[in-house]
Amino acid sequence: MTKQSLPGDHPKVPTAKVGVLLMNLGTPDGTDYWSMRRYLSEFLSDTRVIEAPKWLWQVILQGIILTTRPSKSGEAYKQIWNKEKDESPLRTITRDQAEKLQELLSKTHSNVIVDWGWRYGNPGVKGRINALKEQGCDRILLFALYPQYSATTMATAYDKCFDALKEMRWQPAVRCVPAYHDEPVYIDALAKSVEEGVAKLSWKPDVTIASFHGLPVEYHEKGDPYYCHCAKTTRLLRDRLGLSEQTLKLCFQSLFGPKEWLKPYTQPTVEEMARNGVKNLVILTPGFSVDCVETLEEIDIGVREAFLENGGENFAFIPCLNADRGGMDVIEQITLRELQGWI
Numbered sequence: 329m330t331k332q333s334l335p336g337d338h339p340k341v342p343t344a345k346v347g348v349l350l351m352n353l354g355t356p357d358g359t360d361y362w363s364m365r366r367y368l369s370e371f372l373s374d375t376r377v378i379e380a381p382k383w384l385w386q387v388i389l390q391g392i393i394l395t396t397r398p399s400k401s402g403e404a405y406k407q408i409w410n411k412e413k414d415e416s417p418l419r420t421i422t423r424d425q426a427e428k429l430q431e432l433l434s435k436t437h438s439n440v441i442v443d444w445g446w447r448y449g450n451p452g453v454k455g456r457i458n459a460l461k462e463q464g465c466d467r468i469l470l471f472a473l474y475p476q477y478s479a480t481t482m483a484t485a486y487d488k489c490f491d492a493l494k495e496m497r498w499q500p501a502v503r504c505v506p507a508y509h510d511e512p513v514y515i516d517a518l519a520k521s522v523e524e525g526v527a528k529l530s531w532k533p534d535v536t537i538a539s540f541h542g543l544p545v546e547y548h549e550k551g552d553p554y555y556c557h558c559a560k561t562t563r564l565l566r567d568r569l570g571l572s573e574q575t576l577k578l579c580f581q582s583l584f585g586p587k588e589w590l591k592p593y594t595q596p597t598v599e600e601m602a603r604n605g606v607k608n609l610v611i612l613t614p615g616f617s618v619d620c621v622e623t624l625e626e627i628d629i630g631v632r633e634a635f636l637e638n639g640g641e642n643f644a645f646i647p648c649l650n651a652d653r654g655g656m657d658v659i660e661q662i663t664l665r666e667l668q669g670w671i
Contacts, residue, residue: 345439346670347465347500348663349456350426351472351485352618354446355416359405364398371448376484379547401621408624418620422473424651425618425659432660437671441465447485454492460500467501467670471663473617475514476557477507478543505666509557510564513661517654518561518614519568525646526610533610533644535575535601538562539627540615542580542589555590561614581613581631582622594627595634602638609635612646617655619648 356367372378372389410420426444433440441463445456460468472485486504493499508514526533540558548555562578569576581594598609611631613623628645635643649655664671 343439343464344466345441345464346437346667347460347463347468348429348433348440348442348667349453349460349468349470349489350422350429350442350444350659351453351470351489352418352422352444352446353481353485353620354448355418355620356402356405357450358414359402359409361398361402364402364405365394367449368398368401369394374448374480374484376487377480379544404621404625407629408621416620417624418618421618421650425473425656428651428656429659429663432656433663437667440667440671447488453485453488454495457489457492457500458496461496461498465500467503469503469505469663469666469670471505471659471666473659474615475507475617476509476540476554476561476615478547478554479552480543480547480554481541482507503666503670505662507553507557508658508662509561511658511662514658515561515564515568517649517658518565518612520654521646521649521652522565522569522610522612525612525644529610529642529644531608531642533575534606534608535577536569536571536610536612537577537579537594537598538565539579539581539594539611539613539631541582541622542584542593544585545588545590548590558615565614581626595631598631598635598640599638602635602640605639607639607641609640609642610644610646613648616648618650623648 354367354371356363369389372393373386375382378385405416408417410417413420422444426442430442433442441460443456443460445451445453447453457468470486470489472482474481489502493502522536538561543552543554559578562576566572566576577597579592579594579597580590583589583593601609611627613627616623632643632645649658
């Protein structure tokens with residue numbers, strides 16, 4: 329039916345467009361206790377993140393953990409908070425990524441609309457999917473910005489999107505971007521970020537560490553491919569930089585709870601290195617597409633202090649790819665690949 333033949337009382341139908349939704353973990357709205365509590369409660373209630381009997385875990389979470397952890401986490405966020413915009417760096421940079429991707433795609437694909445949202449917190453992905461649909465997007469590419477797949481990250485982001493789709497009368501067609509842990513454009517961007525970062529230093533690193541977010545060993549044993557993806561990223565990065573296993577090490581950070589997590593742990597490894605004579609250390613965090621509290625506070629502040637206090641002399645943190653040219657190359661190329669046949 330052509331536009332001219334539509335009945336006069338026909339609902340307005342927007343011109344068909346293609347949406348791209350960039351997604352990340354999320355961030356609290358503020359550093360105060362209640363903002364942190366709301367965010368942590370949503371995050372830690374996700375059964376993909378915490379695999380425990382729900383009734384038991386909620387008693388522990390709501391009673392013990394959320395009594396003290398919001399204040400502690402709030403202090404960590406305060407150290408890296410974007411005070412000018414009163415928001416976390418994750419929000420600032422993710423917005424920048426979406427705006428830059430929109431600008432890049434608009435040059436040749438005027439029917440593409442780019443948006444961004446969170447798995448936890450505001451803006452939630454449900455609202456952003458609805459907003460894209462209202463703008464005429466009958467096809468949406470869901471892009472969870474996690475290079476390495478894990479059920480605790482990528483799967484739970486897509487879960488939230490599917491929950492939103494289940495409530496829509498007229499659903500858009502959707503595609504989900506897969507893990508890109510071994511994509512040449514991603515490995516090259518990581519390598520260049522290390523090369524450029526090291527070139528700015530007045531010293532040469534004795535050791536470089538690729539620090540990834542941790543995962544309970546139990547999840548790995550159940551079949552989560554995250555460890556294998558992290559190991560492959562690190563191996564490809566070693567090959568690209570011409571480094572050995574001794575000079576570019578794989579470690580895991582951000583431990584939570586009493587269970588055994590993937591090893592080696594970043595901070596104990598760094599402390600031992602310093603005590604054993606390593607003086608010059610470089611750390612990058614390839615599993616994070618955007619700098620956040622885990623990279624800026626945990627690594628660039630906390631691990632830095634631990635290294636220097638145990639005898640280290642020089643420490644450098646390589647920022648995430650963020651919305652810099654290398655990072656945008658990764659996002660743009662993967663987006664264009666996944667949109668084939670739609671644009």
